Amino acid sequence: MGLSIFPGIKWSGVMGNYNEENILVRLNQPGSVYQLAIFRILLGLEIVYVSASSIFRYLSLVPDVAYNTNVFPGLINQWVETIAISYLRPITLILAVFLVAGVLTRYILPLLSISFMLLFSFYYSRHNAPHPWLYIWFPLLLLNFTRCSDALSLDKQLGLIKPLSDRSSPVYRWPMEMIASWMVYIYVAAGVSKLMPVYKIWNWMHGGTSQDMMYHRFLHSNYFYLFNRPLFDYSHHAWLFAGLSMVSVGIELFCIMILFTRRYNLVIFCLLMGMHFILYLTGVLGFMQLALVLSISLINPLFIELVFKKRNIKSIPT
Amino acid sequence: MSRSIREIAFSCVALSMLMTILQTQQLFYYIHTVFLFKVFVVVSIVVILSWMAVMIRDYLLKRGIFYYVVQKFRSSSIPRPAKYLIAFVFVGNLGAISLGSKRYPFYEVGMYRQTKEFKDRDKIHAEHKYYYWQGSQYKIVNLRKEASFFLAEYFGWGYTADMAYSMTYFHKGDKENFDFLSARMKELGIDTLWVGVQSVNFKTREVTFDPDICHAITINQGGEMYYGPIYIPRYQMERCDGKL
Numbered sequence: 017m018g019l020s021i022f023p024g025i026k027w028s029g030v031m032g033n034y035n036e037e038n039i040l041v042r043l044n045q046p047g048s049v050y051q052l053a054i055f056r057i058l059l060g061l062e063i064v065y066v067s068a069s070s071i072f073r074y075l076s077l078v079p080d081v082a083y084n085t086n087v088f089p090g091l092i093n094q095w096v097e098t099i100a101i102s103y104l105r106p107i108t109l110i111l112a113v114f115l116v117a118g119v120l121t122r123y124i125l126p127l128l129s130i131s132f133m134l135l136f137s138f139y140y141s142r143h144n145a146p147h148p149w150l151y152i153w154f155p156l157l158l159l160n161f162t163r164c165s166d167a168l169s170l171d172k173q174l175g176l177i178k179p180l181s182d183r184s185s186p187v188y189r190w191p192m193e194m195i196a197s198w199m200v201y202i203y204v205a206a207g208v209s210k211l212m213p214v215y216k217i218w219n220w221m222h223g224g225t226s227q228d229m230m231y232h233r234f235l236h237s238n239y240f241y242l243f244n245r246p247l248f249d250y251s252h253h254a255w256l257f258a259g260l261s262m263v264s265v266g267i268e269l270f271c272i273m274i275l276f277t278r279r280y281n282l283v284i285f286c287l288l289m290g291m292h293f294i295l296y297l298t299g300v301l302g303f304m305q306l307a308l309v310l311s312i313s314l315i316n317p318l319f320i321e322l323v324f325k326k327r328n329i330k331s332i333p334t
Numbered sequence: 335m336s337r338s339i340r341e342i343a344f345s346c347v348a349l350s351m352l353m354t355i356l357q358t359q360q361l362f363y364y365i366h367t368v369f370l371f372k373v374f375v376v377v378s379i380v381v382i383l384s385w386m387a388v389m390i391r392d393y394l395l396k397r398g399i400f401y402y403v404v405q406k407f408r409s410s411s412i413p414r415p416a417k418y419l420i421a422f423v424f425v426g427n428l429g430a431i432s433l434g435s436k437r438y439p440f441y442e443v444g445m446y447r448q449t450k451e452f453k454d455r456d457k458i459h460a461e462h463k464y465y466y467w468q469g470s471q472y473k474i475v476n477l478r479k480e481a482s483f484f485l486a487e488y489f490g491w492g493y494t495a496d497m498a499y500s501m502t503y504f505h506k507g508d509k510e511n512f513d514f515l516s517a518r519m520k521e522l523g524i525d526t527l528w529v530g531v532q533s534v535n536f537k538t539r540e541v542t543f544d545p546d547i548c549h550a551i552t553i554n555q556g557g558e559m560y561y562g563p564i565y566i567p568r569y570q571m572e573r574c575d576g577k578l
Binding site for chain 1: 350351353354355357358402403406407410411412413415416419420423427431434436437438439440441442443444445446447448449450451452453455456457459461463476477478479482485491492493494496497500501502504505508510511513514532534536537539540541560
């Protein structure tokens with residue numbers, strides 16, 4: 017057995033304990049102030065990353081081919097497209113940096129939520145593909161109702177907020193459970209959309225979609241950039257692609273287990289990362305980064321508390 | 335089998351049938367022309383109505399999963415405004431998934447929902463790529479590679495994966511796309527970009543690149559390219575005038 021970098025920690029408890037608890041029960045259980053704070057920081061960094069993209073400049077140059085719709089009135093869309101877009105990007109970027117630092121979080125979050133929603137409504141109207149930023153808005157809105165700056169924030173350091181004395185209060189738990197359920201929505205809906213209407217199941221299971229994608233995208237895939245040649249003949253071996261298709265849908269649908277128990281969280285995390293890594297290699301636009309950020313919600317809060325407790329004990333001078 | 339599992343299974347069947355009906359385009363055409371589909375729709379309506387009746391009855395009798403979920407959620411420690419937000423988002427996304435449609439910010443996560451058949455494909459697949467000459471060597475600009483932090487050569491921070499995807503596929507036929515790329519390459523001291531053809535032979539697993547600019551034009555005009563033809567700059571077209 018190898019040495020653990022965190023001696024005394026039971027690794028089976030990192031992402032799942034063995035009590036069968038559904039998500040509704042878990043909402044009222046002890047959480048971790050640090051888990052929520054880490055999530056806030058990582059979500060902020062993800063927003064910095066997506067809003068720093070040059071794609072906004074690019075999309076304003078190329079023709080609009082997406083014709084997507086959104087829930088906002090036409091007046092707002094017009095205002096965003098013609099006037100606000102040039103301001104929204106820097107504003108979102110700066111507010112996201114503030115969120116990462118945890119400065120004036122209570123005031124920053126509503127503003128960031130609005131600017132983010134409007135900025136990406138412009139993006140969405142011109143870009144038709146399932147992208148990571150489509151799944152950021154809800155966690156961001158949710159943070160508005162949480163005490164996400166009670167730890168690891170300048171708000172706390174500067175005494176601008178008064179954190180709860182109980183670092184394991186359920187107040188820190190429910191947001192993480194809601195984010196876990198958001199993750200369930202993303203993957204289960206992705207699985208369902210491949211299989212619905214039901215007569216499409218056969219088409220998807222046949223593997224033609226996966227094979228077509230790997231065949232056509234090989235010359236623009238990371239696998240090609242790394243190894244310069246295909247792994248095997250992609251125009252052949254249909255059974256293999258059928259198998260891959262079934263496995264991918266199986267993984268996506270299996271995520272629903274997060275709602276019923278924490279037992280499979282580690283397995284689900286590993287399967288998702290494996291799936292995203294294969295997609296990354298084959299040239300499919302996945303969202304591993306966002307999956308990693310959302311996966312913070314799969315970690316057992318007790319584990320995070322334990323890690324920070326040990327760190328705090330070490331930092332006390334002897 | 336416990337009651338909860340039976341309830342979940344029944345809900346899954348009923349919802350699948352509901353989604354199938356809601357997501358079938360030209361529903362009435364198929365009902366009129368395909369007898370089996372008509373039977374399916376009739377059975378589905380019976381199943382869906384039964385499911386709804388059972389759910390409502392159970393809720394009124396204060397039992398069942400639906401009642402349990404609603405009560406647990408209402409009694410949870412989540413602040414009231416957040417509860418309303420969560421319920422609103424849940425309903426919005428459930429609607430999007432059921433209808434198989436999207437309206438930002440509600441989304442059905444329809445990745446690859448349009449299935450494709452794959453048959454009788456050639457062993458050789460070709461793609462157009464931009465390249466430039468560095469001395470007597472050609473250098474290929476692999477646009478999607480640029481989104482990878484470790485592999486990028488020409489674009490830096492801000493060139494995200496979605497952008498690489500757009501430039502490679504969605505907008506590859508647009509002059510504006512070429513102008514954007516060209517401007518960046520000029521910043522790096524690369525004045526002229528050409529279009530060549532890269533091919534992979536899946537049988538031999540070999541990849542080759544043909545820098546012949548006129549051949550690239552011929553393929554662009556004739557072949558069925560993935561995501562359509564690429565934009566070829568005017569100077570390349572002029573160079574090949576009379577040679578095609």
